Amino acid sequence: MRARYKPWAADFIKENTDIVLPEPSQYFGKWREYFSNDAPLHLEIGTGKGQFIKGMAKQYPNDNFVGIEIVESIIVSAVQKIKKKQLSNVRLLNEDAMDLTSIFAENEIDMIYLNFSDPWPKNRHEKRRLTFPYFLKQYQQLLKPEGKVVLKTDNRGFFEYSLASMSQYGCIFDEVSLDLHELEDPTNVMTEYEEKFAAKGQPIYRLIAHIPK
Ligand code: SAM
Secondary structure, three states: OOOOOOOOHHHHHHHOOOOEOOOHHHHOOOHHHHHOOOOOEEEEEOOOOOHHHHHHHHHOOOOEEEEEOOOHHHHHHHHHHHHHHOOOOEEEEOOOHHHHHHOOOOOOEEEEEEEOOOOOOOHHHHHHOOOOHHHHHHHHHHEEEEEEEEEEEOOHHHHHHHHHHHHHHOOEEEEEEOOHHHHOOOOOOOOHHHHHHHHOOOOOEEEEEEOOO
16 A cells, blocks of 8 residues: 655654554453453454444444554554544554564454455565465464454455465365455445455455364
8 A cells, every 4th residue: 555655653653542552462362351341353454544444343333443554654544534433442553464473362353354465476575475374373373263364355366375375274265256346245344445446347356264273
């Protein structure tokens, strides 16, 4: 996701620590305690400007949502959205998803969303793809046994790679769609990228999978 460099972003994040939590590892194993309820915990990796997580938090007001976004100039747009709607069931982390296991405990998460993740098409960058086995191992540890990974993308190469990588890892697919919008799923919340690509008539691919322990 491209974003204009925003020199004020770092300060804005520091001023909004009620939404962008600093030092998230302090909540390891205590996310339900933090949200003061026992509701399902959803994690979005690569939240971007926050349209999906805001929409999901409104659609499921009793569930809890955490979004991780590594780029300061991008996450600030998500902070603004959450702030404006005063959503108390969403928190954001300005972190790299490389080390999720220091932030969340085993079996702590119900759903993981990978929305329009960077495809990293060059072979030498395979390790950076969010469906590389290193990441799948983290998801397997963090998800509850009945938990699921939901991946949406416009990128056919990344979708095919993810199907192969996840299948080899032992994931079981609950859904594989080559044209999500044809399904007319009324529960689908669109991301910024999804809206952009769908408007151009491009198919959106979606898979839903669980990862046996
Ligand atoms: N999910 C949004 C959407 O669908 O509109 C944004 C998609 S954008 C292509 C991918 C986002 O993932 C970017 O904002 C990028 O900064 C973020 N990202 C990529 N790798 C990441 C990582 N390792 N940890 C956290 N965020 C990451």
